[in-house]
Amino acid sequence: MAGTIENRDVFLSKIAKQLGREPKTEMERPTWQYQPQDRVLKEATKDELVEFLVEQCKNIHTDIVLTNTANLPVDLQKVIENYGSQSVITWKDERFKGFGLSSLMTEQWPQANIQLYEWDSEQPQENIRQAEKANIGITISEITLAESGTAVLFSSKDKGRSVSFLPENSIILIPKSTIVPRMTQAARLISEKVRNGEQIASCINFITGPSNSADIEMILIVGVHGPMKATYIVIEDQ
Template sequence: MSGIIQNRDTFLNKIANQLNRAPKREIEQPTWQYQPQDRVLQDATQDELVAVLQEQCHNIHTNLVVTNTANLSGALQRVVESFGGRSVVTWKDDRFHKYGLSKLMNEQWPQADIELHVWNYEQPEENIRQAEKANIGITISEITLAESGTAVLFSDKDKGRSVSFLPEKSIILIPKSTIVPRMTQAARWIREKIKSGEKVASCINFITGPSNSADIEMILVVGVHGPIKATYIVIEDQ
C-alpha cells in the first residue's frame, strides 16, 4: 500500500511565501562542472579492477580466490574445507545451479557429513536457527566495489540477510562482470533500477570483509558483530 503525503502543497507554499518566491513543483538535478567521483579507476579494465579488489582484500583481512565456472566447484570445496566444513547455510538461488554447484551441495557435501540448509521463507524461525549454528554462510554479490572490497547483497524472501552475518565464516561468490570501481557506480546502478520500475530489495547490505571494529582505543577486533573470516571467490564469467 502506498503512503500518503498529507498537506504537501500547503506546506511547500508556506515555505515559498516565506522565501518570497513562487513554489517549485519540478526540481532539476544540477550538472556539476567537476565530478571527481567518476574519475577514480575510470578507465580500468575488468582485470585491473580484479587486481585492485585483490589488493584491498589484503587490507580488509579477506582471502580472494579467482576461478572460472568450470573450476568453481573445486575452488568452493577447498575454501569450505579450509573453513572446517561441518555446516553450511545458503540462499535459495538459481545461480548456484547455473554455476554448476548442485552436485557439490546436494550430493558431495552430505557424503562428507557437511550439513546444508537452504533458506526457506516458509520456515523463518528454522532459518534463523540454522544460520546461528552454521559454520559457513554462502551468498552471491550483485555488484562489487573494487576500491573498498565491498560486496553488495540484495535480500528477498529467498535470500535472508542472516546468511551473511550469523555464521562464523562467510563465502561470497563474485561474478567478475559485477565488479565496478566504487560506490559511485553502485549507487547509480541501484538508482537506474528504481527509475526503470524494477523491484529492488528493501534491504541492501554492503559487506566489506569479515566483521571489524576498532572503536575502543583503536584496537582492531574481528568478529564482534558478524563472521570472523571471509573469502571472496571471483568467477570469470566474461
C-alpha cells in the first residue's frame, strides 16, 4: 500500500520561515564543473576493464580465472578441486545450465562424491544448514566493478545470500558483459532498472573478494565473518 504525505507544504514553510527565506517549491539538479565519477576508466574497452580487474584482484586477495563457455566446466572443476572437492551449494539459477554446467553438476560431481545442494525456497532452514556445512558456495555476478574488484549479487527467493556468506570458499562466476568501470555505472544500471519498472532485489550485496577486517593498528585479517578464500571466474560471453 502506497503511503501518503500530509501537511508537507505547511511543515516546509515553517522551516523556511525559521531560516529567514522563502520556501522553495522546485529544485534544479546542479551541473558540476568536474565529474570525476565519470572520468575514471571512461574510455576503457571491455578487455581493458578485464585487465584492470585482474590487477585489482591481487590487492583484494582473490584468485581470478579467465575462460569461455566451452572451457568453463574444466576450469570450474580445477577450482573446485583446489578447494577440496567436498561439498558445494549453489543458487537455483538457469544461467548455470546456460553456461553448460549441467553435466558437471548433476553427473560428474556425484560420481566424484562431491555433494551438491541447490537453494530451495521451500526449505529455508535446510538452506541455512546446507550453506553452513558447504565447503564451497557458487554464485553469479550481476554487475562487476573493475576499479574495486567488486561483484554485485542480487538476492531473491532462489538466490539466497547465505550461499556467498557461509561457506569457507566462494566462487563467483562473472560474465564479461557485466564488467563496468566502477560504482557510478553500477548505481546507474540499478537506477535504470527501477525507472523501467523492473523488480529489483530487496537485498543487493557488493562483495569484494574474501572476508577482510582490520583493527585499529590496520592489521589485515582474512576470513573473520565470511569466506576465507574467493575465486572470480570471468566468462567470455560477448
